[in-house]
Amino acid sequence: MNLNRKVTLLFVALAASILIALVIISLYAFRSFALNSSTAHVKTAAEIVRVHLTEAMINGTINKREQFLERLMEVQGLSMARVIRSPLVSQQFGEGLQREMVADRIETQVLQDGQPRFSIIDEIGEPVFRGTIPYIASSRGTPNCLQCHRVQEGDVLGAVTIELLLSGLRKHAMTSVIGIMITVAVFSLLAITLARRLVLPVGDTATEIGEVVQRALKGQFKARVTQRTTDDVGMIAAHVNRLLEYLDHGLSSIVERVAQLTGRMPSGIDNQLETTIDMVNSLADAATFKITIEEDETKAEIYERFGQLLTKRFGICEYSLYETRDTGHLQVIKINGDENQNCLWCNPQILIRSEHCRARRAGHVVDGLTQEHICAAFVADAQGGEVRQHYCVPIIQSGVVGAVVQLVTTQTIAPCLALQVPYILMFIREMAPVLEAKRLTETLRESSLQDVMTGLHNRRFLEEYVETLVATAKRRHTVLAILLLDLDYFKMVNDTHGHDAGDAVLKGVAELLKQNVRSSDLVIRFGGEEFLILLPDTNGEMAVKVAEKIRLAVEQYKFRIAGGELKKTISVGVALFPEDSETFWQTLKYADVALYRAKETGRNRVLRFAPEMWHDENDGY
Numbered sequence: 001m002n003l004n005r006k007v008t009l010l011f012v013a014l015a016a017s018i019l020i021a022l023v024i025i026s027l028y029a030f031r032s033f034a035l036n037s038s039t040a041h042v043k044t045a046a047e048i049v050r051v052h053l054t055e056a057m058i059n060g061t062i063n064k065r066e067q068f069l070e071r072l073m074e075v076q077g078l079s080m081a082r083v084i085r086s087p088l089v090s091q092q093f094g095e096g097l098q099r100e101m102v103a104d105r106i107e108t109q110v111l112q113d114g115q116p117r118f119s120i121i122d123e124i125g126e127p128v129f130r131g132t133i134p135y136i137a138s139s140r141g142t143p144n145c146l147q148c149h150r151v152q153e154g155d156v157l158g159a160v161t162i163e164l165l166l167s168g169l170r171k172h173a174m175t176s177v178i179g180i181m182i183t184v185a186v187f188s189l190l191a192i193t194l195a196r197r198l199v200l201p202v203g204d205t206a207t208e209i210g211e212v213v214q215r216a217l218k219g220q221f222k223a224r225v226t227q228r229t230t231d232d233v234g235m236i237a238a239h240v241n242r243l244l245e246y247l248d249h250g251l252s253s254i255v256e257r258v259a260q261l262t263g264r265m266p267s268g269i270d271n272q273l274e275t276t277i278d279m280v281n282s283l284a285d286a287a288t289f290k291i292t293i294e295e296d297e298t299k300a301e302i303y304e305r306f307g308q309l310l311t312k313r314f315g316i317c318e319y320s321l322y323e324t325r326d327t328g329h330l331q332v333i334k335i336n337g338d339e340n341q342n343c344l345w346c347n348p349q350i351l352i353r354s355e356h357c358r359a360r361r362a363g364h365v366v367d368g369l370t371q372e373h374i375c376a377a378f379v380a381d382a383q384g385g386e387v388r389q390h391y392c393v394p395i396i397q398s399g400v401v402g403a404v405v406q407l408v409t410t411q412t413i414a415p416c417l418a419l420q421v422p423y424i425l426m427f428i429r430e431m432a433p434v435l436e437a438k439r440l441t442e443t444l445r446e447s448s449l450q451d452v453m454t455g456l457h458n459r460r461f462l463e464e465y466v467e468t469l470v471a472t473a474k475r476r477h478t479v480l481a482i483l484l485l486d487l488d489y490f491k492m493v494n495d496t497h498g499h500d501a502g503d504a505v506l507k508g509v510a511e512l513l514k515q516n517v518r519s520s521d522l523v524i525r526f527g528g529e530e531f532l533i534l535l536p537d538t539n540g541e542m543a544v545k546v547a548e549k550i551r552l553a554v555e556q557y558k559f560r561i562a563g564g565e566l567k568k569t570i571s572v573g574v575a576l577f578p579e580d581s582e583t584f585w586q587t588l589k590y591a592d593v594a595l596y597r598a599k600e601t602g603r604n605r606v607l608r609f610a611p612e613m614w615h616d617e618n619d620g621y
């Protein structure tokens with residue numbers, strides 16, 4: 001029940017109570033007045049009758065008392081007047097007239113006890129006031145009762161019964177009560193109307209404020225309260241409207257800014273406030289995520305953290321992460337959190353021809369949740385069971401697609417993923433520049449560890465990597481072979497054919513070296529025309545074999561130079577860690593000694609280090 005109805009009901013109840021109380025009081029007052037007034041009238045009339053009868057006795061006209069009583073009846077409102085004799089008077093003067101005989105029980109009682117009796121009786125629908133007043137013998141005055149009557153002082157001589165019609169009075173009373181009722185009703189109505197006029201705006205404003213607050217709690221701040229008056233209530237409405245406007249404006253600009261940052265406008269059916277809070281929270285989380293991954297050392301760590309985010313925060317366990325290589329190929333980084341998986345949710349062709357990946361090709365989101373079969377490379381039933389859908393997001397780095405995030409879901413939970421996508425995109429947006437920075441750093445680092453001309457690792461790389469290499473060999477109790485290679489008479493190439501020809505030969509040798517070792521072996525350009533090959537997990541025999549294979553390959557190779565071809569040979573020194581020495585650098589020195597010996601002993605040959613070479617060397621100095 002609203003305030004208006006409550007106030008109206010209160011006033012109606014109040015008015016009704018006042019009305020009822022007034023009617024009861026009025027009726028009671030009128031009744032009391034009627035009784036008192038009638039009693040007084042009856043007493044007066046009785047006194048008049050007594051005086052007249054006394055006078056009539058003195059004047060000897062007592063026999064005409066009946067005419068007097070009949071004339072008395074003509075008095076308005078008097079319906080009956082009758083005098084009765086007591087037995088004492090009847091004994092002295094006889095029975096008297098018929099009508100002077102005792103008529104009823106009340107008169108008998110009055111004659112017996114000398115007490116007046118009054119009552120209201122109903123005579124055929126007419127209310128009548130009846131009073132019976134006794135005449136008591138008294139010796140007071142002259143003449144007095146005892147002079148004529150043979151009675152004692154205080155004896156009852158008779159009584160007079162007088163009946164008064166009350167209909168006039170009652171009519172009067174009813175008219176007054178009705179008048180009061182009408183007056184009270186009219187004033188009550190006026191009061192209720194006035195009160196409603198005063199309270200109505202309060203109630204209506206309160207109701208409207210309640211409604212707009214309810215809407216505001218649902219994130220809708222567009223509703224306004226009607227300003228009905230200019231008083232306090234009107235001011236409250238105005239203040240509420242100003243507050244709503246302030247909130248609406250503030251929230252709209254927050255939503256706009258958040259939308260700019262998230263790329264998503266909260267939809268109309270959403271609770272704008274809750275959605276915005278949610279998005280601001282996610283933005284904060286995404287910013288924290290960015291700070292965290294900025295401190296990560298490698299891209300691999302970032303991908304790992306992102307994979308955990310997808311699984312732990314968003315509950316997405318099926319996803320793929322691809323990275324674009326410098327060659328333009330796609331490479332699997334993670335599939336469902338596993339680094340060693342091959343393409344699962346896509347045709348493996350995308351790894352060879354990355355254009356097959358629609359997200360990589362188009363450079364924008366590929367939404368397989370709303371458009372099924374949008375990407376021909378997507379494999380919807382790779383793991384059997386329910387058919388899957390995908391949502392692929394390219395990560396743009398330096399204007400090109402640097403990586404692709406593929407989210408996979410069943411059709412049943414696709415709507416949930418669709419709701420999470422905007423939040424995941426926030427994290428991807430934060431991750432993109434960090435990945436780019438890491439990529440640049442890694443490229444820079446790689447280039448500082450790489451020989452620019454041959455593309456081989458350089459000496460700095462060896463210095464950085466040697467510890468890991470040694471630790472691995474020690475841990476696994478394996479042998480690490482060191483091959484130190486030096487082109488024979490290389491100076492002649494430069495001197496005869498020029499520096500460019502020399503460079504071409506060095507590049508050709510680098511290619512030959514790479515071709516003749518395993519991918520796990522390391523080929524390093526150690527100096528000008530000097531190369532170092534590290535063969536992990538091998539033995540002396542195998543190392544010499546590889547060195548020999550290389551030597552032969554170089555010997556047989558025809559290097560293309562401007563204006564023709566030329567052939568070169570190479571000498572190789574071989575030493576083994578930790579077989580020859582317990583330190584890597586000492587072993588390298590031994591390989592150098594072996595190389596020196598190979599040069600010394602004719603070049604174009606492979607020599608395995610022997611301890612006596614070291615002694616000979618040192619003896620020479």
Ligand SMILES: Nc1nc2c(ncn2[C@@H]2O[C@H](COP(=O)(O)OP(=O)(O)OP(=O)(O)O)[C@@H](O)[C@H]2O)c(=O)[nH]1
Nearest residue numbers: 486487488489490491492494499500502503528529
């Ligand atoms: N073109 C070219 N020449 C280089 C480069 N680095 C070193 N050299 C040259 O390689 C030559 C090495 O010559 P030496 O150390 O005397 O040895 P060699 O002529 O190969 O003779 P042996 O090693 O004794 O068989 C020098 O002339 C260097 O200038 C390079 O990057 N490009």
